[in-house]
Amino acid sequence: MQMKFKLTVIAALASLAGMASAEDLIVKIGHVAPLSGSQAHYGKDNENGVRMAIEDLNAQNIMIGGKKAKFEIVAEDDAADPKQGTAAAQKLCDAKVAGVVGHLNSGTTIPASKIYNDCGIPHITGAATNPNLTKPGYNTTFRIIANDNALGAGLAFYAIDGLKLKTVAVIDDRTAYGQGVAEVFKRTALSKGMKVVDEQFTTDKATDFMAILTAVKAKKPDAIFFGGMDPQAGPMLRQMEQLGMSNVKFFGGDGICTTEVAKLAAGAKTVENIVCAEGGASLAKMPGGEAWKKRYDAKYPNQFQVYSPYTYDATFVLVDAMKRAKSSDPKVYLPELMKTNYKGVTTTIAFEPNGELKNPAITLYVYKDGKKTPLN
Known part of the structure; x- marks a missing residue:
């Protein structure tokens, strides 16, 4: 019981x-x-x-x-x-x-x-x-x-005021993000007297940029601005090295600002030419x-x-x-x-x-x- x-x-x-x-x-x-x-x-x-x-x-x-x-x-x-x-x-x-x-x-x-x-x-x-x-x-x-108005403009200011660059080629991946950040960079750069010597576009699925980069190389820019993500930025940096463009700076927004981009570039020395921007402070700050x-x-x-x-x-x-x-x-x-x-x-x-x-x-x-x- x-x-x-x-x-x-x-x-x-x-x-x-x-x-x-x-x-x-x-x-x-x-x-x-x-x-x-x-x-x-x-x-x-x-x-x-x-x-x-x-x-x-x-x-x-x-x-x-x-x-x-x-x-x-x-x-x-x-x-x-x-x-x-x-x-x-x-x-x-x-x-x-x-x-x-x-x-x-x-x-x-x-x-x-x-x-x-x-x-x-x-x-x-x-x-x-x-x-x-x-x-x-x-x-x-x-x-x-921060939105692209801050990122694109910040990168343009640094390219001109910080690095004293005079000419740039702009490439974007035709996405809302890529076009948006590239447009802000271009607009700010032009307003500060920088010359845009070439504009090209690709897609967010592409991996072969040889034709685009060959056309860009002929214009002898000081820098390339790429509006896009790291699966494209990595191969692009590798192909820039293959084309002897190792003295060209490579700018981009937070889409390329990853730990992965260096791996995707497969050890290309052009990774050292990246200047990228992220919204927010660095982890340390x-x-x-x-x-x-x-x-x-x-x-x-x-x-x-x-x-x-x-x-x-x-x-x-x-x-x-x-x-x-x-x-x-x-x-x-x-x-x-x-x-x-x-x-x-x-x-x-x-x-x-x-x-x-x-x-x-x-x-x-x-x-x-x-x-x-x-x-x-």
Whole structure:
């Protein structure tokens, strides 16, 4: 009899425990980036940042509206393709995620931003830099990194004022990102008296640039500006070396500013000619950068690229707004997101009325012995 009573009590307690966990608030955070294709190394790095944030948040036993919140990632692959990007965005809307971190590319983020706006879900990108992203004025769109206006202009100023270069050839990959950053660089360079001696374009799938570079070489530029990503920049640098263009500086935005670019250039000495820009401070100058990077490397060895500190912060910014609103419902916490003043790993994050980051920093980098090194 006593044994039966004990078993009944245990069963009742187990049932209560089940009820308690059933009352936990499940908060789904979406993440989208290319997890397949030539840009998968960026996408995986971005996803790692979100996963690390979710782990850290779950360890904090956060309460939202009186309930213990349990955070989960819903990860989607957009393969850096605009069509797949909008399909992934719709999938996250249908899954009723509380918020989204992403996307990586401007070409996927811009069309996806309309989907998120239409279904009322906030999204924060820590990677897409085309200024057109915030132009529609959607109150669901946020960016926590400097845009191409800052990156392209900063590189042009350094080329002219810092290196005293007189002529440049501009190549872009015809994506929203590549064209955008190249256009800003060109416009700023021309306004400061630099001569653009040639303009060429390629695609974000190409690997053979010999014809383009041969045409550029004939114009004898001091520098090439490339608007694009590292899967193209690496082979381009290798082919520049093969064509004897080892004295030509190679400028680009955050798309080429990776640890991977030196590997993709297969040891070409022209890597030493790179000058690239990233939105945000260098890891050493970020408020929590170096300590965070140690933890990241322990968890995800040899996977760090560029944007994971930003996707980490973006996840915390979403949750910070939910905590202040006492709700994970996007309609309820969205007004709090606009009032963000969050001390993150990357910087103190606050937003302009259009969702752009207030007071964004940029950092210029060069490569010494194949290693990415901040200039400022």
